[in-house]
Amino acid sequence: MTNIARLRPRLTRLTLPLVWLALISAATSFLSVYDLPDWQRYAIWAAAAVLAIILWLIPSLKFSGTFVDVKSSGMLICTGLGSSRRRELSWAEIASISYSPMRGILIAVKDEPELILRGYSNQKAIVAELQLLLKGK
Structure with missing residues (x-):
């Protein structure tokens, strides 16, 4: 990994x-x-x-505790005070990744509500790279 x-x-x-x-x-x-x-x-x-x-x-x-780690095995999404809320997603769990100008980066997870990532700079480029990683895995 x-x-x-x-x-x-x-x-x-x-x-x-x-x-x-x-x-x-x-x-x-x-x-x-x-x-x-x-x-x-x-x-x-x-x-x-x-x-x-x-x-x-x-x-x-x-x-300082909010970040997204993109790994070869998937994504680790940490939010909250001291990264208290952690969510690990494998590439197989992710159905699609898209961009909405009003909502931000939308990550559709199979059988769960979608995750919304807001406040990241250059979101279109991030979505394009994540989609390439998703197609490759």
């Missing part, structure tokens, strides 16, 4: 979490210059930490 490629989503999926991180940092920095009582200063820092974890860290970890 040889690895052929590892496909990752576009990096632009992290734009909104990075904007949130910048806004949280700017607000915390702005409020830290004022002479506030200690409890307010700690409350601001704690709220900023919680918001940063929820709005930046968790989406970043989800992004």
Whole structure:
């Protein structure tokens, strides 16, 4: 079983979490210059930490754990926080692979609902290569 490629989503999926991180940092920095009582200063820092974890860290970890490994024996699709959801498909299980401009890459699996992969760059080229691999196996 040889690895052929590892496909990752576009990096632009992290734009909104990075904007949130910048806004949280700017607000915390702005409020830290004022002479506030200690409890307010700690409350601001704690709220900023919680918001940063929820709005930046968790989406970043989800992004880093999302990928598709294309292997000679099939495909391994990992999604979720720390790649918690894994789906391994052999080439024999895959009925067809197609592209939809609105939905993304559609993988039709025999006797199961189709899988949809969104957010990958150059999706038409990915589908063309995967179709060639599917026909060859």
